[in-house]
Structures are given as structure tokens and as C-alpha cells.
Amino acid sequence: DAKTTQPNSMESNEEEPVHLPCNHSTISGTDYIHWYRQLPSQGPEYVIHGLTSNVNNRMASLAIAEDRKSSTLILHRATLRDAAVYYCILRDVGSGGSNYKLTFGKGTLLTVNP
Amino acid sequence: DVKVTQSSRYLVKRTGEKVFLECVQDMDHENMFWYRQDPGLGLRLIYFSYDVKMKEKGDIPEGYSVSREKKERFSLILESASTNQTSMYLCASEIAVRGEQYFGPGTRLTVT
Numbered sequence: 001d002a003k004t005t006q007p008n009s010m011e012s013n014e015e016e017p018v019h020l021p022c023n024h025s026t027i028s029g030t031d032y033i034h035w036y037r038q039l040p041s042q043g044p045e046y047v048i049h050g051l052t053s054n055v056n057n058r059m060a061s062l063a064i065a066e067d068r069k070s071s072t073l074i075l076h077r078a079t080l081r082d083a084a085v086y087y088c089i090l091r092d093v094g095s096g097g098s099n100y101k102l103t104f105g106k107g108t109l110l111t112v113n114p
Numbered sequence: 115d116v117k118v119t120q121s122s123r124y125l126v127k128r129t130g131e132k133v134f135l136e137c138v139q140d141m142d143h144e145n146m147f148w149y150r151q152d153p154g155l156g157l158r159l160i161y162f163s164y165d166v167k168m169k170e171k172g173d174i175p176e177g178y179s180v181s182r183e184k185k186e187r188f189s190l191i192l193e194s195a196s197t198n199q200t201s202m203y204l205c206a207s208e209i210a211v212r213g214e215q216y217f218g219p220g221t222r223l224t225v226t
Contacts (some may be wrong), residue, residue, distance in 0.1 A: 007122060023189040030212075032213055034213065036215075038140065042205070042220070043204050043206075043217030043218050043219050043220045044157070044206075044215075044217045046214045046215060046216065049213055049214065078127060091213065101147070101159040101162065101173070102157065102159075102206075102215060103156075103157075104157040105156060106156065110198075
């Protein structure tokens with residue numbers, strides 16, 4: 001599996017934007033970049049995913065570098081409820097079998113200060 | 115909104131007991147998954163199913179089996195629970211090839 005590298009932790013203030021980086025230098029052409037987050041005592045929650053172009057949804061934006069070797073998850077205005085562990089995951093959905101699984105690394109623990 | 119429910123949030127069982135963990139999704143998703151999450155090891159895939167009565171082993175299937183008799187329900191079975199199966203168990207579902215997995219709240223299983 002192609003690997004991702006994220007900072008162990010980041011801190012932000014409420015109502016400020018947050019940029020969560022992810023490096024994936026060994027990404028293949030059919031790997032999608034997925035972001036999930038996990039709030040304390042809950043199951044992971046899908047945030048966003050993309051292949052090449054930047055993506056926006058109601059939760060966040062995903063900025064993908066032109067060479068696809070890195071990406072950034074952007075929370076436009078952090079709230080206390082955004083405090084969670086954020087996982088950046090590569091997933092090849094072009095084939096089946098074990099590629100169906102999500103391989104979660106350690107992620108980035110985001111702390112949001114009031 | 116997609117809803118994935120799991121039968122229990124907390125469960126305590128004794129060594130050697132047969133344990134059933136149930137997962138139900140209400141969005142007609144083809145794919146369903148069982149993971150376990152342990153500190154320092156992240157989420158690891160136990161089994162997944164891509165259709166009724168179809169299943170495939172994940173990374174750590176030993177000691178577990180699964181059942182999918184109906185599309186909306188995916189059960190994880192611990193045939194003879196052991197203390198090393200104490201963990202958080204997470205169920206997920208997704209529309210085939212859509213790529214977004216939706217997780218249940220998890221079941222924290224303690225085997226004593």
C-alpha cells in the first residue's frame with residue numbers, strides 16, 4: 001500500500017482556518033486521496049476525497065498538489081466540534097479484493113482552542 | 115443521512131464464549147466491512163462482504179467468521195472469545211466503487 005505521512009498533532013483557534021497537510025510521494029495514478037476523521041469515542045467519519053482536482057464539500061476542501069505527491073485538507077472555520085484525529089488515506093478503487101480496505105495510519109490529532 | 119448501527123456499544127464476555135456482533139445499514143449499500151481498532155495499531159480489516167452471502171478475508175480473519183444473509187445486515191462472530199480479542203469493533207458500509215465508507219459507532223468488547 002502507498003504510504004501517507006502526517007504531522008502527529010496540530011493546534012488551531014476556534015473560527016480560524018486549519019490546513020492539515022499530508023505527504024504521499026509514492027502515490028500511484030489510480031490512488032484516490034481520502035480523508036476521514038475520528039472524534040473521541042466515535043467511529044471514523046468520511047470527510048472528503050479526490051483524485052487530481054481540488055474538491056469542496058460542506059465539511060471541508062481538499063487541495064491536491066499538481067504532482068499529487070501531497071495534499072491539504074482545509075477546514076475553513078474550525079469549531080470545537082472539529083477536534084478529532086484526521087486521517088489521510090490512499091485508496092485504489094479501480095480494483096477490488098483487498099483494495100476495498102481502508103488502511104488508517106496514526107493521523108493528525110487536531111486540537112481546537114476556544 | 116446514511117445510518118450504520120451496531121447492536122451494542124459495550125459488551126463484556128468471558129473467555130470461550132461465542133460472541134455475535136451485529137451491524138445494520140439502511141442505505142442499500144453493497145459493501146460492508148468489519149474492522150477492529152487497537153491503540154498503536156490503527157484500524158485493521160477483519161472481513162468484508164461485497165454482496166449477500168459473499169465474503170472475503172481481510173488482514174486479520176483468524177478467530178473470526180462472518181455472516182451476511184441479508185443485504186442490510188453483516189454479523190461478526192467470535193467462535194470462542196479470547197482475551198486478545200478485547201478491542202473496539204467497527205462496522206462500515208459503502209456503495210460499491212463509490213469510495214466513501216460510513217462507520218457505525220463501534221462496539222467496545224472486553225473479554226475476561
